[in-house]
Amino acid sequence: MSEKEKTIIRHSDLGLSKAEIDSLSSQVTKLVTEYFSQVSDLPVFPQTSGEPTIAHLESRLPLAGEPLEKLLADCREIIKGIRHNGHPRQFGYVASPSTPAGAFADLIASTVNVNVTAWRSAPAATELERMVVRWLGSMIGYSEEAQGLLTSGGSMANLIAMLIAHRAKAKDDIARKGLWSCGPPMTIYASDQVHMSIQKAADILGIGRDQVRTIESDDKFHLNVRALREKVQEDLRSGLKPFCVVASAGTVNTGAVDPLNEVSDLAAEFDLWFHIDGAYGAPATLDERKRSLFRGLNRADSVSLDAHKWLYVPIDAGCLLFRDQAAARAAFAADEADYIKVLEQPDSDEAFAFWDYGIELSRRFRALKIWLTFRCYGITRIAATISEDNSLAEYLGRCVHEADDFELLAPVELSICCFRYLPKGWNARLLAAPAAERVYLDEELDQLNTRIMLAVQRGGQAYLSNATLRGRFALRACITNFRTTQADIDKTLDVIRDAARREMG
């Protein structure tokens, strides 16, 4: 090969000049600043339907680059077509605003683009993640020495927890032999209010959705421990192998916190892995008024929580905490591939690898946005916003309870309020109706409230989601938003009443 042939001249550098980066960053910062200052005034949900949402954007694969000004203008159009989780009257699902600090942390994380697979690939990011995990563990009163890892969200944290639990309690080497050689089905227990990610995890892991034994919750939507005991005993008599119980610390439907201490006692008695799904509710331990609900949380084998829900950190920021690092490692560690062999002292910090504790190999630098959010605001201030969210949900619950055109459908335990619109006079009708007629009236109310919810969502002034509680359709407001005020709650009730009037003609 001649010298000339050996020389490769690079023409395809994707970097930008310093001046171009300056221009890009000032334009992006302007967009972000505008968004944060205007989000409260935008329609919560766009006035659009499927196709027109992006119809004005160029749909052909872009072969040549375009000016940044045009692209940022398009970004503004895209932003118009989203549901704004930062809007103070966005109460659907469990969707929080991100803080400006968290948003900029994400930009830094993407800029350095570190891959947090293991210490050797990301020394500082790995140490920071392990520190943030300990912070989260001590912050919610789980353990000062909590181990664990950050995940995409609560579903992933629950999936990893179910895998660790299953492997820890199985007698056979499932990792090598597969499930089919492991004898009778192994069963998981949870209330009928448990998040669907537990059934999904059982499905993915080959345990099977039917092996998640859902126990009917009590009248306040808590796990009924007596019924739980009976089910475990019945399954043992039938030759099944109970291995795990999942308690919710803040159910997705109503925010109910299961009796953690009692569940823990039962788990110990039957040698079950005790997992707590605190994806939504665990941060409420920071509200002193709510802390007693979480007694027993420190006794769990594992806990899921989402910083991207009630700690106002941008998505994705889930976390799984556990105390038995060896059990977690045993579920995941494999030394089949040469490229993951860590040639450091086995127990040193430098040998630490997240792939030994979870499913993902390539992982974003999630810890930075949690770390920056906590350092920027401090836990005291974050705790105050959580407590205010709880107070606003209690206020909504009181308004609903005292009104003669609403009915509260579940106790307000944390920051979720479930209720329905009940036209004036209907309460007396319902009470007087014989059982058969009551079913018919309830169905009519379900339909009316479904139409009201859709009308409110499409109206863009407020956004509620729904829950099915004892077969009834409930409007559901989940308040995890530091921008929401009492006036927003009042306004939302007015918006619902207006929608109801329109729907009833």
Ligand SMILES: Cc1ncc(COP(=O)(O)O)c(C=O)c1O
């Ligand atoms: C109690 C509970 N668990 C798990 C999840 C799933 O979390 P993610 O959406 O982060 O996967 C949710 C989501 O709302 C939840 O409320």
